[in-house]
Amino acid sequence: MAKKLPVWGQLLYGAGAGGFSIIDRLMITWLITVFIVKPIRGVEPLVPALAFGIVMFLGRVVDAIADPIIARWSDNFQGRLGRRIPFMLVSGIIYTAVFIALFYPPLTEDTQVSLLFGLTARGGIINSIVLTLLLGLYFILFTAYVCPYLALLPELARSNKDRVDLATWKAVFSIIGVGAAFIGGAALVGAIGFYPMIWIMGAVGLVMLYLPVLIKERVYSEAKPASLGLIDALKTTFRNRAFTIYLAGNVAFWLGFNIITLNVIPYVVVLLGGTEDESGLYMAVAFGVAMFGFILVNILAKKFGLKAMMMFSMVAFMVILPFFFFIGRPLFSLSPQTIMFILMALVGLPMAGLFVVPDAIVAAVSDLEEKLSGQRREAMYFGAQGFILKVALGLSTLITTGLFHFFGNTAAQPLGIQLTGPVAALFILAGVLIFIRYPEKEVVTFQRESIGA
Numbered sequence: 001m002a003k004k005l006p007v008w009g010q011l012l013y014g015a016g017a018g019g020f021s022i023i024d025r026l027m028i029t030w031l032i033t034v035f036i037v038k039p040i041r042g043v044e045p046l047v048p049a050l051a052f053g054i055v056m057f058l059g060r061v062v063d064a065i066a067d068p069i070i071a072r073w074s075d076n077f078q079g080r081l082g083r084r085i086p087f088m089l090v091s092g093i094i095y096t097a098v099f100i101a102l103f104y105p106p107l108t109e110d111t112q113v114s115l116l117f118g119l120t121a122r123g124g125i126i127n128s129i130v131l132t133l134l135l136g137l138y139f140i141l142f143t144a145y146v147c148p149y150l151a152l153l154p155e156l157a158r159s160n161k162d163r164v165d166l167a168t169w170k171a172v173f174s175i176i177g178v179g180a181a182f183i184g185g186a187a188l189v190g191a192i193g194f195y196p197m198i199w200i201m202g203a204v205g206l207v208m209l210y211l212p213v214l215i216k217e218r219v220y221s222e223a224k225p226a227s228l229g230l231i232d233a234l235k236t237t238f239r240n241r242a243f244t245i246y247l248a249g250n251v252a253f254w255l256g257f258n259i260i261t262l263n264v265i266p267y268v269v270v271l272l273g274g275t276e277d278e279s280g281l282y283m284a285v286a287f288g289v290a291m292f293g294f295i296l297v298n299i300l301a302k303k304f305g306l307k308a309m310m311m312f313s314m315v316a317f318m319v320i321l322p323f324f325f326f327i328g329r330p331l332f333s334l335s336p337q338t339i340m341f342i343l344m345a346l347v348g349l350p351m352a353g354l355f356v357v358p359d360a361i362v363a364a365v366s367d368l369e370e371k372l373s374g375q376r377r378e379a380m381y382f383g384a385q386g387f388i389l390k391v392a393l394g395l396s397t398l399i400t401t402g403l404f405h406f407f408g409n410t411a412a413q414p415l416g417i418q419l420t421g422p423v424a425a426l427f428i429l430a431g432v433l434i435f436i437r438y439p440e441k442e443v444v445t446f447q448r449e450s451i452g453a
Contacts, residue, residue, distance in 0.1 A: 243368070
C-alpha cells in the first residue's frame with residue numbers, strides 16, 4: 001500500500017504550480033503588452049492586434065490537441081520513476097527556454113524583409129510567423145509538464161480531505177507564482193528593465209518546476225499504467241456525466257476570468273494613466289485577499305462541499321466584473337485609483353475558490369472512471385479538460401483583441417478595454433447556469449463506497 005504524502009511532500013508538489021504560474025502568467029500578461037500595447041521595439045505594434053489574437057488562438061489549439069495525446073501517453077507510461085515524473089523532468093527546462101525566446105521578436109513592424117523570388121514582407125508578418133511557431137512549441141511543452149503534474153494530485157491524495165489539502169497547497173503556490181509574475185515582474189521592470197526581469201523570473205520559475213521531482217512517485221502512488229487507446233480513452237472520459245457538466249461550467253468560468261487577467265495592465269496603463277509597474281500594487285491587493293481566502297475555502301469546502309464553493313466563486317465574479325466597465329472614472333465620489341483597489345480586493349475571495357476547487361473536483365470525478373473502464377486514468381481527465389479549456393483560453397485572447405480592434409484600446413478610444421468586464425461576466429453567467437446541474441451527491445457516494453473517502 002502506498003504511503004501517505006507528508007506535509008513536506010505537499011509543499012514540494014505545490015511549488016511546481018508556483019513555477020509554471022510565474023512563467024505562464026508572465027507570458028499571458030506581458031506578451032500582449034510588449035507586442036501591442038507598448039511595443040518593446042519601435043512605436044508601432046510588432047504584429048497587428050487582431051493577428052496577435054489569431055496567433056494566440058492557434059497556439060491554444062495546438063495546446064488543446066497536445067493535451068489528450070500527452071495525457072494518454074502519461075497514463076499508459078511505464079517508467080522506473082513512475083508515470084508522471086519523467087515527463088516533468090524532460091519538459092521543464094525546454095519550456096522555460098522557449099518562454100524567454102518568445103520575448104525576442106526579430107523585427108520592428110515597418111522593417112522590409114527580402115524573401116525568395118524577389119518577394120518582400122513586412123516585419124509584422126515575419127514576427128507573426130515566428131510567434132506562431134514559438135507559441136505552438138511553448139504550449140506543447142507547457143502541457144507536457146502540467147498535465148502529468150495535475151494527474152499526480154489524485155494519485156498522491158486519495159481522500160477528499162487530503163485532496164482539498166493538496167489542492168490548497170497547489171493554490172497557495174499558484175497565487176504566489178501569479179503574484180510574483182504581476183507584482184514582482186512589474187517591480188523588476190521598473191527597477192532593472194524588462195529583459196533582466198524575464199531572465200530572473202524565468203530562473204525562479206525553473207527552480208520551482210523541479211522541486212516536485214524530488215517526490216518519489218512510486219512510494220506515494222500505487223496507480224498502475226492504463227491500457228486504453230487515445231480514442232477509447234477520450235470517449236470513456238466524456239461518458240462521465242459529472243465530468244462533462246463540471247467541465248462546461250468551468251470552461252465558461254475560465255474564459256471570463258482570463259479576459260480580465262489579460263487586461264490588468266491595459267486597465268492601469270490606458271484607463272488609469274499609470275505605468276506597468278503600478279499594476280503590481282493592484283494585483284497585490286487581490287492576491288492578499290486570496291491568500292486569506294484559501295483558509296476559508298479549505299474549511300468551507302470540507303464542510304459544505306466542492307459544488308457550493310464553486311458556485312459561490314462563479315456568482316461572486318459574475319456580480320463584480322461588470323463594474324470593471326467604470327475603471328478610470330470617479331464613482332461614488334471615489335477616485336478611479338480607489339475604485340480599482342476596491343474591485344481588485346473584491347475579486348480576491350472568489351479567486352481563491354477558482355484556484356482550489358476545480359482541481360479537487362476533477363480529482364473526485366476521475367474516481368468514477370473505475371466504474372466506467374476499471375482503470376485509473378487521471379491524466380486523461382486533466383488532459384480532456386485542457387483540450388477544451390485551452391481552446392477557450394485562446395478564444396478569450398481573440399475576444400479581447402477583437403474588442404480592441406473594433407472598439408479601441410487607447411486613452412482616446414478606450415471602449416474596447418472597458419467592455420472586457422461586462423463581456424467576461426456574461427461568460428461566467430453561462431458557466432453558473434451549466435454547473436448548477438453538477439451531481440455532487442453521486443460523486444461523493446461513489447467515493448465513499450469504493451475508497452472510503
